[in-house]
Amino acid sequence: LPKRELFALVAVPAVVAVILWAPAWVVLALIVAVAVLAADELLAMARRRGVPCSRVSPLLLLAGLMVASWCYGATGLAGAVIVTLVALPAVQLAGRDAPRGSLAAVSIACFAALFVGVLGASLGWLRLLPSEPTAPRLLLLFAATIWIGDSAAYYLGSRFGRHKMSPRISPNKSIEGLLGGTVATFAAAAALNVVFSLHLPWPHVLAVAAILAVAAPLGDLVESQFKRDAQVKDSSNLIPGHGGLLDRTDSLLYGAPLVLGYLVWVGLVP
Amino acid sequence: LPKRELFALVAVPAVVAVILWAPAWVVLALIVAVAVLAADELLAMARRRGVPCSRVSPLLLLAGLMVASWCYGATGLAGAVIVTLVALPAVQLAGRDAPRGSLAAVSIACFAALFVGVLGASLGWLRLLPSEPTAPRLLLLFAATIWIGDSAAYYLGSRFGRHKMSPRISPNKSIEGLLGGTVATFAAAAALNVVFSLHLPWPHVLAVAAILAVAAPLGDLVESQFKRDAQVKDSSNLIPGHGGLLDRTDSLLYGAPLVLGYLVWVGLVP
Numbered sequence: 001l002p003k004r005e006l007f008a009l010v011a012v013p014a015v016v017a018v019i020l021w022a023p024a025w026v027v028l029a030l031i032v033a034v035a036v037l038a039a040d041e042l043l044a045m046a047r048r049r050g051v052p053c054s055r056v057s058p059l060l061l062l063a064g065l066m067v068a069s070w071c072y073g074a075t076g077l078a079g080a081v082i083v084t085l086v087a088l089p090a091v092q093l094a095g096r097d098a099p100r101g102s103l104a105a106v107s108i109a110c111f112a113a114l115f116v117g118v119l120g121a122s123l124g125w126l127r128l129l130p131s132e133p134t135a136p137r138l139l140l141l142f143a144a145t146i147w148i149g150d151s152a153a154y155y156l157g158s159r160f161g162r163h164k165m166s167p168r169i170s171p172n173k174s175i176e177g178l179l180g181g182t183v184a185t186f187a188a189a190a191a192l193n194v195v196f197s198l199h200l201p202w203p204h205v206l207a208v209a210a211i212l213a214v215a216a217p218l219g220d221l222v223e224s225q226f227k228r229d230a231q232v233k234d235s236s237n238l239i240p241g242h243g244g245l246l247d248r249t250d251s252l253l254y255g256a257p258l259v260l261g262y263l264v265w266v267g268l269v270p
Numbered sequence: 271l272p273k274r275e276l277f278a279l280v281a282v283p284a285v286v287a288v289i290l291w292a293p294a295w296v297v298l299a300l301i302v303a304v305a306v307l308a309a310d311e312l313l314a315m316a317r318r319r320g321v322p323c324s325r326v327s328p329l330l331l332l333a334g335l336m337v338a339s340w341c342y343g344a345t346g347l348a349g350a351v352i353v354t355l356v357a358l359p360a361v362q363l364a365g366r367d368a369p370r371g372s373l374a375a376v377s378i379a380c381f382a383a384l385f386v387g388v389l390g391a392s393l394g395w396l397r398l399l400p401s402e403p404t405a406p407r408l409l410l411l412f413a414a415t416i417w418i419g420d421s422a423a424y425y426l427g428s429r430f431g432r433h434k435m436s437p438r439i440s441p442n443k444s445i446e447g448l449l450g451g452t453v454a455t456f457a458a459a460a461a462l463n464v465v466f467s468l469h470l471p472w473p474h475v476l477a478v479a480a481i482l483a484v485a486a487p488l489g490d491l492v493e494s495q496f497k498r499d500a501q502v503k504d505s506s507n508l509i510p511g512h513g514g515l516l517d518r519t520d521s522l523l524y525g526a527p528l529v530l531g532y533l534v535w536v537g538l539v540p
Contacts, residue, residue, distance in 0.1 A: 042373075045373060046373055046374075046377075049373065049374070051374065069348075073344075074343075074344040074345040074347070074348040075344040077344070077348045077351075078339075078344040078347045078348055078351075078388075079531075081347075081348075081351055081384070081388055082388055082389070082392065082527045082531075085384060085385050085388055085389060086389070086524065086527060086528070089385070089492040089495075090488055090492060092492075092495065093436075093439065093488075093491055093492065093495060098438065098439060098495055099438065099439050099494070099495035099496075099498035099499045100499060101499060102495040102496055102498070102499040103312075103315060103316055103319065103378060103495075103496045103499045103500065104316075104319070104321065104374045104377070104378065104499075106381065106496075107316075107374070107377040107378040107380070107381035107382075108373060108374065108377040110377070110380070110381050110384070110385070111376065111377035111380050111381065112377075114351070114355060114380070114384065115355050115359070115380070118348075118351055118352055118355055119352070119355060119356070122352065166363075168368065168369065169363065169368060169369050218360055218363075221363055222359040222360060222362075222363065224369070225359075225362065225363060225368055225369035225372040225373075226369075226372055226373045226376075228369035228372070229369045229370060229371060229372040229373045229374075230373065254356065257352045257356060258356070261349075261352075
């Protein structure tokens with residue numbers, strides 16, 4: 001077996017076990033750790049492009065933002081966003097390079113902290129907001145549906161891909177892979193709803209699958225444009241055969257707030 | 271009289287009259303209009319540096335964010351921040367230049383929308399949250415204290431300035447101007463508390479003046495680094511003799527969330 005599959009064989013059961021059986025705070029702590037590393041990959045891309053981004057302050061603010069949002073809800077999130085937007089431009093003033101490249105450096109530091117932080121906070125809310133017995137399985141349905149759809153797109157695309165999807169931004173993606181991934185996303189959401197005995201009404205399963213079928217490839221494409229811009233293939237080499245943490249979480253980040261918004265809107269979550 | 275003073279002679283009474291006597295929604299609508307133009311100046315600076323920023327979408331999202339925060343509080347703000355962070359990276363995918371410069375372009379678009387939007391929303395909250403009879407006068411105390419401190423720093427600095435404050439970022443500012451501005455800030459806050467019959471307890475007046483004495487010059491310096499970076503003297507030429515709207519509002523943007531946070535913390539505002 002190649003490195004990619006070998007690593008998945010070990011990592012997937014471990015991640016599934018943690019989501020299913022670990023207490024909420026362990027899952028949240030893992031989300032913070034992954035978010036900090038993923039945001040650091042984004043900042044590293046900016047430095048590759050010559051933008052003098054600070055590193056420590058946006059990552060600390062990101063961690064604080066996620067914790068504040070989980071402890072104090074929307075008020076905590078709003079306060080943490082304000083602190084981030086006031087602190088990072090001031091920190092940049094003390095930078096060695098200021099004012100050269102300040103606008104881009106401050107903007108990318110704020111973007112790394114807020115994009116990964118705010119969207120990652122929604123991922124934590126998916127674990128915190130639903131009632132306790134179903135929350136772990138609901139989070140796993142969300143994550144596994146994305147990963148299954150993504151893997152289907154990858155394997156079907158590399159086998160049957162003929163027509164390029166977006167040659168400028170992500171030249172390896174094909175229409176065939178996108179369609180295969182879409183079918184797999186719907187199938188996975190439906191199957192996991194049964195396997196995990198979640199008993200979600202089928203229209204909601206369909207809606208969540210539809211959201212993820214759009215949001216997951218879109219999140220992937222959004223990150224691809226940043227990687228192309230920085231002229232790197234992967235966001236880092238942290239995960240053997242899978243690239244960086246941002247590569248593996250971009251679709252989760254994009255899907256989480258949209259699914260959360262849907263669940264709140266239809267009243268499935270308080 | 272030179273253009274700078276002549277314009278102030280007309281504009282200052284008009285702004286004071288609007289803050290004091292116009293209904294809240296007029297003041298809020300003005301804040302949105304000024305914020306949209308100020309954020310557009312920030313985006314224009316980025317384009318001067320060759321960053322292919324989109325223009326319409328961040329400005330629309332900024333306006334929506336302010337309105338959402340005033341209608342639905344912290345929940346509205348959190349939702350609007352999420353929408354901004356999901357929408358702008360996706361919009362960039364459709365851009366003519368994508369993926370060249372994507373990371374900086376998306377980051378600056380998000381920063382312009384969120385920095386001006388979220389901090390400007392706090393300015394609106396300063397008008398909305400305090401009880402109605404005092405709210406207009408409290409907002410005027412806040413704005414006038416900043417403007418008086420800023421003008422004192424400008425006139426005292428250009429007359430008595432000997433020691434440069436931050437030669438790299440804002441070469442015209444002097445320590446003498448900063449000190450004069452600080453004294454004027456405390457004096458203005460105290461005088462306006464009496465003139466407007468606000469009867470704020472003096473320790474709170476002192477605390478608000480202390481926050482503004484730091485936040486106002488800091489906000490000015492933060493914007494100066496962006497202007498230096500873009501190699502422009504003013505953010506635009508919209509206001510005769512005074513530069514752009516961002517130049518005239520940077521200190522308000524920086525001071526508003528900090529003063530609001532203080533007023534909420536000590537319970538002067540619900």
